[in-house]
Amino acid sequence: MFLHIDIDSFFVSAERSVDPGLKNIHMAVGGRSNLEIFNKKRIHIKLMNDNSGAFVAPVFYSDRQKSFRSVFVEKVGDREKIRGIVTTSSYEARACGVKTAMPIAQALQICPKLVVVASNYPLYHRLSHQIHQFIQMRIPSLEQYSIDEFFGDVSGWIAEEDVYVFALQLQQEILERFDIPVSIGISKAKWIAKLATEFAKPFGVYRVKDIDAFIEDIPIEKFPGIGRGFQKRLESYSIHKLGDIKRRKTLFYSWKKPGIELYHRVTGSDNEAISRRSERKSIGISRTFDPITDADEVKRRVMIMARHIVYMVMAIEVNPTRYYLKINYEYGLREKQTRTIDRIFSEALFKSELSEMYNAVFHPDRGAVKLSLNVSNFTSNHPKTLSFLELDSDMKQERLTKHLQDLRGRFGLDIIKTGSEL
Ligand SMILES: [Mg+2]
Numbered sequence: 001m002f003l004h005i006d007i008d009s010f011f012v013s014a015e016r017s018v019d020p021g022l023k024n025i026h027m028a029v030g031g032r033s034n035l036e037i038f039n040k041k042r043i044h045i046k047l048m049n050d051n052s053g054a055f056v057a058p059v060f061y062s063d064r065q066k067s068f069r070s071v072f073v074e075k076v077g078d079r080e081k082i083r084g085i086v087t088t089s090s091y092e093a094r095a096c097g098v099k100t101a102m103p104i105a106q107a108l109q110i111c112p113k114l115v116v117v118a119s120n121y122p123l124y125h126r127l128s129h130q131i132h133q134f135i136q137m138r139i140p141s142l143e144q145y146s147i148d149e150f151f152g153d154v155s156g157w158i159a160e161e162d163v164y165v166f167a168l169q170l171q172q173e174i175l176e177r178f179d180i181p182v183s184i185g186i187s188k189a190k191w192i193a194k195l196a197t198e199f200a201k202p203f204g205v206y207r208v209k210d211i212d213a214f215i216e217d218i219p220i221e222k223f224p225g226i227g228r229g230f231q232k233r234l235e236s237y238s239i240h241k242l243g244d245i246k247r248r249k250t251l252f253y254s255w256k257k258p259g260i261e262l263y264h265r266v267t268g269s270d271n272e273a274i275s276r277r278s279e280r281k282s283i284g285i286s287r288t289f290d291p292i293t294d295a296d297e298v299k300r301r302v303m304i305m306a307r308h309i310v311y312m313v314m315a316i317e318v319n320p321t322r323y324y325l326k327i328n329y330e331y332g333l334r335e336k337q338t339r340t341i342d343r344i345f346s347e348a349l350f351k352s353e354l355s356e357m358y359n360a361v362f363h364p365d366r367g368a369v370k371l372s373l374n375v376s377n378f379t380s381n382h383p384k385t386l387s388f389l390e391l392d393s394d395m396k397q398e399r400l401t402k403h404l405q406d407l408r409g410r411f412g413l414d415i416i417k418t419g420s421e422l
Helices: 010-018 068-070 093-094 106-112 121-138 160-178 190-200 212-215 228-235 241-247 247-255 256-266 295-316 347-360 393-412
Strands: 003-008 025-032 073-076 079-082 085-089 113-119 142-146 149-153 182-187 205-207 282-292 320-329 334-340 368-378
Touching: 003 160, 003 190, 003 212, 003 334, 010 085, 010 320, 025 093, 025 106, 068 073, 073 085, 079 106, 085 106, 106 113, 113 205, 121 160, 149 190, 160 205, 160 334, 182 190, 190 205, 190 212, 190 256, 212 241, 241 256, 241 282, 247 256, 282 295, 295 320, 295 347, 295 368, 295 393, 320 347, 334 347, 347 393
Parallel strands: 025 113, 182 205
Antiparallel strands: 003 149, 003 182, 025 085, 073 079, 142 149, 282 368, 320 334, 320 368
8 A cells, every 4th residue: 555645835834833823824935046156245155965865955055034025025226026936835825826836926916915935945855854754664665755745655564454544643643743734645556646645635634445436537637747738638639537548548558658657657557666765866956047148157157056066966976977058048049968978077077068068059149048957867877887088087086076075065165166157
């Protein structure tokens, strides 16, 4: 039997657990695109690297200001503008029409009594980690699926007829211990358990006994992994309900692996197990800003983001061999480049490759509005032989990067920059 445990409106619940005054009110957690890393005058940045698992972005800033005004209100000329978007909203606010990704200004318009607090990621990651450890003691076969979701397999651990009561107790224990509400879905198939959780929310436990009957009338877009694009495609085949999928086995099999996988997940016949180590597969960072045409400034930003990636790579001790850079321009244009570099990762190597990639994708006549950097294909996941041609110098660079890592860990990420960033 699988349990899918999902924290109810996680960021909101986390804020409420440290400030009970936020309970039972219309509230939301809001966020802003963090452009602070490009600030040349930035000082006093301390890193918090609590290394609490696969979903941690290991770089946090402790100079975050808490008040609504300082985070979300910006002076534009002589007027004030509310910036930012809703990250999570309370059930009270949702009843008012407030939704995730809605601009905060709009949310306040439709729900004037809404209280918006700035997101506090260190708190969320700490809680996520503590709750993970707590559930792990109750369910040894556990997978952390996202920052606020867990799959547990209790087969051979809890008798089938006791699973429902076990889930109720676990839910109660998490509430008492952390003051955090969770919902739990139960099924003999992993993805059906996840789907069931949607019917348990908020603060419920839902057990699926008959998978066929359960899925029959559920709209396809409710199923994890069916996005807008795929939904449209399925609808063009008159597939609207999960029950329709079950009746179109031949069609799904004609779509090869992704189709076959989805078919079995939807029908609960996938036999997928808990994946014990939800390893991180890539490290990425992206920033959106007002259009920039100055080549030096765009490159400076690429290099700053590169330094943050280097820090994360070193913090979780992986060796990425695939580098990715994308620049989005105004009017929806974009350029990207990917390189496979089978060498020992170091800051110097990464920045020199990026520099060449940058030259290939930057267009001075267009305004750059977004940068995305990503590294993946860690050697631990994709065993391969690293190039020995540059081995000596690569190892030297690696030692240097480790040394920088040590200094940055102690004194902050801004303590050492390279020439290309200044
Ligand atoms: Mg959740």
